[in-house]
Amino acid sequence: MESMSFVLFGATGDLAKRKIYPALYNLYLDQKMPSPFSIIGVGRRDWSDEEFQASVRKSVQTFSRRAEMEEMDEFVQAFRYCAVDVTDPEAFKPLQSLVAQREAELQIAENRMFYLSVAPEFFDVISSSIKTSGLGTTKGWKRLIIEKPFGHDLKSAQQLNEKLGAAFAEEEIYRIDHYLGKPMVQNLEALEFANPVFQALWNNQYIANVQITAGETVGVEERAGYYDQAGAIRDMVQNHLLQMLMMTAMHVPKRISANDIRAQKRQVMEAVRPLQKEEVAQHVVRGQYAAGEISDKPAVDYRGEPGVRPDSMTDTFIAARVWIDDPFWKGVPFYIRTGKRMKEKSTRIVIEFKNPLEGLYHHHQDKPAPNLLIISVHPNEGIALQVNSKNPSNSGKIEPVTVDFSAGTAGVPEAYELLLFDALRGDSTYFAHWKEVELSWKWVEPILAAFRENLVPLHFYPAGSYGPDAAEKLLTADGFQWWLDQAPRREPVASHS
Numbered sequence: 001m002e003s004m005s006f007v008l009f010g011a012t013g014d015l016a017k018r019k020i021y022p023a024l025y026n027l028y029l030d031q032k033m034p035s036p037f038s039i040i041g042v043g044r045r046d047w048s049d050e051e052f053q054a055s056v057r058k059s060v061q062t063f064s065r066r067a068e069m070e071e072m073d074e075f076v077q078a079f080r081y082c083a084v085d086v087t088d089p090e091a092f093k094p095l096q097s098l099v100a101q102r103e104a105e106l107q108i109a110e111n112r113m114f115y116l117s118v119a120p121e122f123f124d125v126i127s128s129s130i131k132t133s134g135l136g137t138t139k140g141w142k143r144l145i146i147e148k149p150f151g152h153d154l155k156s157a158q159q160l161n162e163k164l165g166a167a168f169a170e171e172e173i174y175r176i177d178h179y180l181g182k183p184m185v186q187n188l189e190a191l192e193f194a195n196p197v198f199q200a201l202w203n204n205q206y207i208a209n210v211q212i213t214a215g216e217t218v219g220v221e222e223r224a225g226y227y228d229q230a231g232a233i234r235d236m237v238q239n240h241l242l243q244m245l246m247m248t249a250m251h252v253p254k255r256i257s258a259n260d261i262r263a264q265k266r267q268v269m270e271a272v273r274p275l276q277k278e279e280v281a282q283h284v285v286r287g288q289y290a291a292g293e294i295s296d297k298p299a300v301d302y303r304g305e306p307g308v309r310p311d312s313m314t315d316t317f318i319a320a321r322v323w324i325d326d327p328f329w330k331g332v333p334f335y336i337r338t339g340k341r342m343k344e345k346s347t348r349i350v351i352e353f354k355n356p357l358e359g360l361y362h363h364h365q366d367k368p369a370p371n372l373l374i375i376s377v378h379p380n381e382g383i384a385l386q387v388n389s390k391n392p393s394n395s396g397k398i399e400p401v402t403v404d405f406s407a408g409t410a411g412v413p414e415a416y417e418l419l420l421f422d423a424l425r426g427d428s429t430y431f432a433h434w435k436e437v438e439l440s441w442k443w444v445e446p447i448l449a450a451f452r453e454n455l456v457p458l459h460f461y462p463a464g465s466y467g468p469d470a471a472e473k474l475l476t477a478d479g480f481q482w483w484l485d486q487a488p489r490r491e492p493v494a495s496h497s
């Protein structure tokens, strides 16, 4: 890997501590970092290099998935700190000098990675000062990694993109959607394209419906200021759920390359049927958590959370029926669902297959259950296939059994590790392309309008439940049901780890 400088804006912040430094350290242990490399942390506070290095060390000790600390002294040597108020373009001069000085000291090529782990209102001032200060004028390459949220609606996303575009080309921008860094989401591509058996079935002839769920047990926590303005629709649906939908529904690319895979994802999003705001209520369920219980402990209602408006209409739960108008998916509903304060923390994709021979067993009491392919994304990672089989110890009754391929989580890299490694080597496959982001906002816009104008009822659901009943009805109206983690199952008939 080419040598480079890594300039981290927001180096004193929460995300840097919890995710970025542990990810860099784990990459370092795996010898996946460039050599030599220089990391320059940027924040407002007046830290020395030693204070910064001590903070990096502490973050890794606290949050790294691996306990080995022998290489820590060497690792932190690469870190330097520069106090910069990013709203002051003049303040970028010392930063520019420090980056150049470290490049000269370490004989690093002028390859520069800029990571914006700061609040979104700083994205455009930073990118513009990177340009005007000369930091972005290099003899090597430059790249920009940017955190979410990418805009608050279509217009603000477009405006932001235009501003970033003045300093960075699209292929230089790496928009993080951490769901794209989850190993099982990345695995969808292999599951669909490296398995002819699934590839043959991956269409409307065999698939009855697809269900994508990202349920959380946590509430709004300390983020009411942001969340009460965003809601689940902006926080989870516009980005993570639609990204999982694109990854699940994409068609075979010509090649496995960033351009081809992203082109396929874009095609899916282009084919997603737009909603008119008047019809949103037929396809989208909006919910908010009421008081309830999570793991036998009482949980307050959303409106009672610190910082939330007492009459807030913000959605903490969304379920939606999505149609993809292309020949492969015509007639197959994709159901997406996300919520806070739900019964279980579980992100999964369930593919329910059709059963054209169901009638064969009409004389049996035990009507066969549908075949399900269950892709568990988080916290369990694995693939399970539910099939029907006669149970010899139960008078030959036909019962669903699950063939379980659980990956286990030991040793599995974290999303940030995978994404940072890809960005370091210039692979943008699992970063959101601007077109995907823009198309997602376009699909979400009428939903935002319908919520604003109160055209969609707000259903309250008890904390610790699976969401409002209306979300069940969305599927029962089509003759389906949500498949829970506790789908009917007997003991696994095969497993590997």
Ligand SMILES: NC(=O)C1=CN([C@@H]2O[C@H](COP(=O)(O)OP(=O)(O)OC[C@H]3O[C@@H](n4cnc5c(N)ncnc54)[C@H](OP(=O)(O)O)[C@@H]3O)[C@@H](O)[C@H]2O)C=CC1
Pocket (backbone or CB within 6 Å): 009, 010, 011, 012, 013, 014, 015, 016, 042, 043, 044, 045, 084, 085, 086, 087, 116, 117, 118, 119, 120, 147, 148, 149
């Ligand atoms: N935390 C998380 O889990 C997640 C965060 N994100 C996104 O990541 C980004 C960062 O979030 P997070 O780390 O939580 O935020 P924090 O509030 O914890 O940190 C903000 C950082 O920005 C710096 N900063 C603020 N103002 C300025 C300024 N004027 N000039 C220079 N630096 C400044 C702060 O420096 P100082 O403290 O020295 O003033 C600090 O390093 C946000 O876009 C957020 O939406 C996305 C997903 C998850």
Ligand SMILES: O=C1O[C@H](COP(=O)(O)O)[C@@H](O)[C@H](O)[C@H]1O
Pocket (backbone or CB within 6 Å): 178, 214, 216, 235, 236, 347, 378
């Ligand atoms: O981006 C976000 O994601 C988290 C959920 O992420 P996960 O990896 O734990 O599934 C969510 O809690 C947060 O509100 C949202 O901003």
